[in-house]
Amino acid sequence: MRYRILFGMILAGFLGAALAADKIETVAETCNGCHGANGVSENPSVPSISGQHEFYLKKTLLDWKRGVRHSDTMESMIKDYSEAQIAELAAFYAIKPWTPVAQKVDPKLVALGREASRRCAGCHGVTGASHDGETPKLNGQWAEYVEMDALKFREGNVPVSDQRMIKAVKKMSVEELKAIAAYYASQGN
Numbered sequence: 735m736r737y738r739i740l741f742g743m744i745l746a747g748f749l750g751a752a753l754a755a756d757k758i759e760t761v762a763e764t765c766n767g768c769h770g771a772n773g774v775s776e777n778p779s780v781p782s783i784s785g786q787h788e789f790y791l792k793k794t795l796l797d798w799k800r801g802v803r804h805s806d807t808m809e810s811m812i813k814d815y816s817e818a819q820i821a822e823l824a825a826f827y828a829i830k831p832w833t834p835v836a837q838k839v840d841p842k843l844v845a846l847g848r849e850a851s852r853r854c855a856g857c858h859g860v861t862g863a864s865h866d867g868e869t870p871k872l873n874g875q876w877a878e879y880v881e882m883d884a885l886k887f888r889e890g891n892v893p894v895s896d897q898r899m900i901k902a903v904k905k906m907s908v909e910e911l912k913a914i915a916a917y918y919a920s921q922g923n
């Protein structure tokens with residue numbers, strides 16, 4: 735798994751120089767080096783981005799570019815891209831189908847998570863398939879990634895920008911967040 739990320743990083747550096755003139759499909763090949771073919775990830779620590787809401791994709795990438803959200807991997811990389819390219823990338827991925835990934839989850843955790851996720855359903859939807867265009871889809875997203883990201887909002891040790899999310903997640907225990915991640919991971923379209 736780690737090698738994939740390393741490979742992507744090398745690829746990202748390699749293609750960086752030619753960025754400005756590249757077509758969006760070519761730029762996206764760099765992204766797919768980590769995010770998987772067509773943006774459907776095969777790596778539990780890297781989120782699928784294909785079919786995610788355009789608003790959320792764009793906001794997240796801009797948050798990193800402006801340094802108001804933290805990611806070891808994405809933050810420095812996205813600085814090489816212009817705001818226009820970021821908008822184009824968000825639109826490019828958003829029109830693709832959202833593809834929940836099949837993954838192993840513990841049925842007991844899933845049952846716990848289903849209960850606990852009631853606190854999240856108002857925004858993320860009952861199965862995580864949010865339809866408001868703003869809240870990220872979580873159904874069939876990698877459990878490992880969702881848990882890790884939810885903890886970032888809960889612990890507040892790195893910059894995150896959404897105050898409502900911080901409030902919602904702070905009410906939950908670490909165990910509940912792990913269970914919710916497993917529940918969403920088990921959900922299809």
Ligand code: HEC
Nearest residue numbers: 739742743746764765768780781791794805806807808823
């Ligand atoms: C070197 C590997 C790598 C490359 C290349 C890469 N990403 Fe990422 N990306 C990641 C990882 C790892 C995460 C999770 C990081 C985190 O949240 O800290 C991530 C997260 C994201 C997210 C957040 C998704 C969500 O659900 O919150 C978006 C959007 C994204 N990347 C888009 C892109 C785009 C567009 C490109 C190409 C310009 C790209 N990435 C290139 C590794 C990569």
Ligand code: HEC
Nearest residue numbers: 853854857869870880883884895896898899902903906914
């Ligand atoms: C008031 C609406 C709201 C509630 C309630 C809410 N969320 Fe969120 N959530 C959001 C928004 C909006 C974002 C995007 C935040 C951003 O742009 O930084 C988000 C982002 C996330 C992310 C990051 C997704 C990704 O792809 O990186 C996770 C994980 C998450 N929420 C989990 C939860 C969990 C678990 C709960 C319940 C305990 C919850 N949320 C409750 C609105 C909400």
